[in-house]
Amino acid sequence: MILVTVMYPTGPKFDRDYYLKTHMPLVRERWSGMGLHDATVVFGQSTPDGGAAPFQVMALLKFESADAFAQAAAAHGAEIFADIPNFTEAQAQVQINEFA
Amino acid sequence: MILVTVMYPTGPKFDRDYYLKTHMPLVRERWSGMGLHDATVVFGQSTPDGGAAPFQVMALLKFESADAFAQAAAAHGAEIFADIPNFTEAQAQVQINEFA
Numbered sequence: 001m002i003l004v005t006v007m008y009p010t011g012p013k014f015d016r017d018y019y020l021k022t023h024m025p026l027v028r029e030r031w032s033g034m035g036l037h038d039a040t041v042v043f044g045q046s047t048p049d050g051g052a053a054p055f056q057v058m059a060l061l062k063f064e065s066a067d068a069f070a071q072a073a074a075a076h077g078a079e080i081f082a083d084i085p086n087f088t089e090a091q092a093q094v095q096i097n098e099f100a
Numbered sequence: 101m102i103l104v105t106v107m108y109p110t111g112p113k114f115d116r117d118y119y120l121k122t123h124m125p126l127v128r129e130r131w132s133g134m135g136l137h138d139a140t141v142v143f144g145q146s147t148p149d150g151g152a153a154p155f156q157v158m159a160l161l162k163f164e165s166a167d168a169f170a171q172a173a174a175a176h177g178a179e180i181f182a183d184i185p186n187f188t189e190a191q192a193q194v195q196i197n198e199f200a
Binding site: 040041045046048077099 | 140155173177
């Protein structure tokens with residue numbers, strides 16, 4: 001299992017309603033049959049000392065394997081990434097992680 | 101429940117062995133009785149296109165509440181943060197997140 005993290009920096013506007021009601025359902029629909037086991041979304045609140053959180057939104061996508069994610073991205077990545085400008089201009093930082 | 105994310109940028113050296121065998125056990129020991137429900141560690145592998153992952157290590161700490169985390173940090177934060185130079189000089193980005 002791997003974890004794909006999609007992190008949206010704080011700053012640009014972000015339409016949480018669209019993201020939760022349209023974008024994430026699209027992600028789950030396209031990728032659930034391709035190795036996506038879980039998709040958790042969190043919203044950044046603050047740093048521990050009360051400052052601004054560096055990332056306003058993070059999606060934590062648990063995939064069966066790096067290969068499964070590569071195939072899922074190849075199959076539906078274009079459609080999913082093309083939807084991002086509908087809810088934010090923030091540039092997502094995406095990375096693939098292995099569990100310790 | 102909230103998620104505290106501790107993210108170490110790629111670049112500085114990072115002693116994974118010390119981190120997994122000494123630092124994270126310390127975190128779990130000090131904070132398990134103070135609202136820490138789960139501590140998951142992931143290692144950044146790459147971006148989807150094969151570039152360097154922005155973060156080399158991320159800890160995902162599920163806490164009972166923001167208050168519980170504040171109390172845990174007040175009680176043992178100094179000791180835990182003082183241990184960081186033992187495994188890396190990377191400056192961790194810490195933020196508190198709420199689940200969507």
